[in-house]
Amino acid sequence: MKPLNRVAIVGVGLIGGSIGLAVRRAGLAREIVGVGRRETSLAIAKQRGAVDRVTTELADGVRQAELVIVCTPVDLVAGHVALAAAACQPETLITDAGSTKVQIVRDVEEAAQRENWPAGVRYLGSHPLAGDHNSGPEAARGDLFDERLVVVTPTAQTPDVDLHRLRRFWLALGASVVTMSADEHDRAIAATSHVPHLVAAVLAASTLKSDLALAASGWKDTTRVAAGDPQLWRQIVLANRDNVLAALGTVERNIAELRAALEHEDGDKLESLLREAKQNRDAVGS
Amino acid sequence: MKPLNRVAIVGVGLIGGSIGLAVRRAGLAREIVGVGRRETSLAIAKQRGAVDRVTTELADGVRQAELVIVCTPVDLVAGHVALAAAACQPETLITDAGSTKVQIVRDVEEAAQRENWPAGVRYLGSHPLAGDHNSGPEAARGDLFDERLVVVTPTAQTPDVDLHRLRRFWLALGASVVTMSADEHDRAIAATSHVPHLVAAVLAASTLKSDLALAASGWKDTTRVAAGDPQLWRQIVLANRDNVLAALGTVERNIAELRAALEHEDGDKLESLLREAKQNRDAVGS
Numbered sequence: 305m306k307p308l309n310r311v312a313i314v315g316v317g318l319i320g321g322s323i324g325l326a327v328r329r330a331g332l333a334r335e336i337v338g339v340g341r342r343e344t345s346l347a348i349a350k351q352r353g354a355v356d357r358v359t360t361e362l363a364d365g366v367r368q369a370e371l372v373i374v375c376t377p378v379d380l381v382a383g384h385v386a387l388a389a390a391a392c393q394p395e396t397l398i399t400d401a402g403s404t405k406v407q408i409v410r411d412v413e414e415a416a417q418r419e420n421w422p423a424g425v426r427y428l429g430s431h432p433l434a435g436d437h438n439s440g441p442e443a444a445r446g447d448l449f450d451e452r453l454v455v456v457t458p459t460a461q462t463p464d465v466d467l468h469r470l471r472r473f474w475l476a477l478g479a480s481v482v483t484m485s486a487d488e489h490d491r492a493i494a495a496t497s498h499v500p501h502l503v504a505a506v507l508a509a510s511t512l513k514s515d516l517a518l519a520a521s522g523w524k525d526t527t528r529v530a531a532g533d534p535q536l537w538r539q540i541v542l543a544n545r546d547n548v549l550a551a552l553g554t555v556e557r558n559i560a561e562l563r564a565a566l567e568h569e570d571g572d573k574l575e576s577l578l579r580e581a582k583q584n585r586d587a588v589g590s
Numbered sequence: 591m592k593p594l595n596r597v598a599i600v601g602v603g604l605i606g607g608s609i610g611l612a613v614r615r616a617g618l619a620r621e622i623v624g625v626g627r628r629e630t631s632l633a634i635a636k637q638r639g640a641v642d643r644v645t646t647e648l649a650d651g652v653r654q655a656e657l658v659i660v661c662t663p664v665d666l667v668a669g670h671v672a673l674a675a676a677a678c679q680p681e682t683l684i685t686d687a688g689s690t691k692v693q694i695v696r697d698v699e700e701a702a703q704r705e706n707w708p709a710g711v712r713y714l715g716s717h718p719l720a721g722d723h724n725s726g727p728e729a730a731r732g733d734l735f736d737e738r739l740v741v742v743t744p745t746a747q748t749p750d751v752d753l754h755r756l757r758r759f760w761l762a763l764g765a766s767v768v769t770m771s772a773d774e775h776d777r778a779i780a781a782t783s784h785v786p787h788l789v790a791a792v793l794a795a796s797t798l799k800s801d802l803a804l805a806a807s808g809w810k811d812t813t814r815v816a817a818g819d820p821q822l823w824r825q826i827v828l829a830n831r832d833n834v835l836a837a838l839g840t841v842e843r844n845i846a847e848l849r850a851a852l853e854h855e856d857g858d859k860l861e862s863l864l865r866e867a868k869q870n871r872d873a874v875g876s
Contacts, residue, residue, distance in 0.1 A: 433806035505867035520719035534864035578820035581791035
């Protein structure tokens with residue numbers, strides 16, 4: 305991929321900071337600009353080499369950037385995309401790293417119609433499946449996207465050239481790329497990420513403090529994601545509420561089925577459920 | 591700890607094999623005898639150095655052992671303890687590694703009253719919290735118990751000297767030891783191990799095969815234990831049925847509460863649940 309003159313990253317936490325480090329590692333940009341609200345986070349990101357220049361002024365930061373990546377919490381993404389679009393130069397491509405896509409895409413499209421975006425400024429959604437239970441720029445890593453998957457969610461209006469550019473960008477950061485609709489993304493991610501997160505949180509919260517001394521590797525693995533940022537996850541599950549409720553309903557029904565098998569001491573039924581689970585788990589690998 | 595002349599391990603899978611390797615590493619026994627049903631497992635255990643001698647005859651294997659550790663599936667433990675007790679020499683201490691304790695202790699006590707155990711032969715329950723999603727003697731490791739916890743479950747009849755011996759044994763294998771009643775153990779382990787296992791299995795089984803490609807680190811952590819042996823876990827949860835049902839009920843109620851908060855878009859409520867979960871998770875550490 306030919307180096308860009310300037311990449312702007314809005315939000316320099318774990319994901320934004322890691323993108324900066326990975327962009328630098330791949331030599332993808334002559335200058336990486338970090339935009340943020342908090343001076344301390346910006347200072348850490350700069351000190352860690354994730355960005356070359358920092359600013360708290362979004363319009364200033366994205367000016368003359370050829371690629372803008374918005375890495376703020378999901379409820380803020382659409383607003384930041386719109387602000388970036390109004391300030392940046394023609395032909396700039398804007399993407400994001402939000403864990404939900406339908407609401408963001410809808411809000412961005414509404415803003416694009418309402419406002420007068422500069423010619424050629426376009427948005428195309430991304431979701432790098434590369435979370436971590438740590439957060440903030442201090443946890444950023446240049447290899448965070450290595451061998452991870454990034455979902456890109458084009459719409460019927462997305463020009464091929466944008467899809468091509470964005471795909472090459474994530475590939476250069478070490479990731480694999482799949483494309484799917486925002487709808488399909490949000491439905492699947494509810495089942496594979498949002499509901500496991502909520503259920504892990506319930507397991508952790510359901511454990512008596514006096515029993516935590518007995519929490520061994522099984523408990524630790526199963527509840528690990530519950531250490532994630534409560535405010536971020538509140539926004540994520542609210543932004544994908546309908547899909548999360550549907551997938552949570554499936555889990556609740558399957559727990560009820562398992563409970564019934566246990567109540568009736570139906571060992572064969574229990575084992576067949578555990579076997580189905582093992583099959584899915586083994587298919588994914590460590 | 592003074593080396594024993596002979597330690598017998600009944601069942602040379604992951605746990606039994608690891609005990610053998612750890613006993614050897616600590617120089618705790620002059621001879622380690624492995625007892626098993628399957629010649630192939632015994633051969634692997636011997637080849638890996640977990641045991642010095644193997645036999646499929648339990649009575650033969652435990653003869654003249656000063657310590658017998660029964661590491662078979664929970665539904666077989668009590669029977670194997672009784673068989674070992676009938677065959678071993680006076681003053682032999684028998685323990686086990688079962689994940690549930692109440693039923694095993696009760697069945698063993700009944701057997702002890704029914705049969706005529708040799709003078710001084712005694713049983714004292716153990717549960718090393720050192721599972722792994724792998725199984726079999728090929729997965730055994732001499733460091734499996736390092737910095738892990740072993741619960742020992744004395745009864746009112748347990749002589750102090752036995753508790754002392756067994757505690758020193760597990761400490762020599764690298765573990766920490768806590769003692770509690772079998773009742774208290776089974777209640778707490780239902781919440782910290784058995785229910786997380788079942789819920790992880792439900793999450794894995796609830797995921798569509800076509801969505802597994804999107805399973806990232808969160809899904810992998812949360813469902814990791816679901817790769818465990820379905821047959822073993824069937825027996826474990828059946829053996830601890832009442833406690834598992836009670837702890838599962840708590841989880842179900844907390845999921846319902848979270849669902850209600852999500853349905854009503856009650857972000858504060860959601861966040862407070864996630865915050866409570868994070869507090870418990872952070873208290874345990876990685």
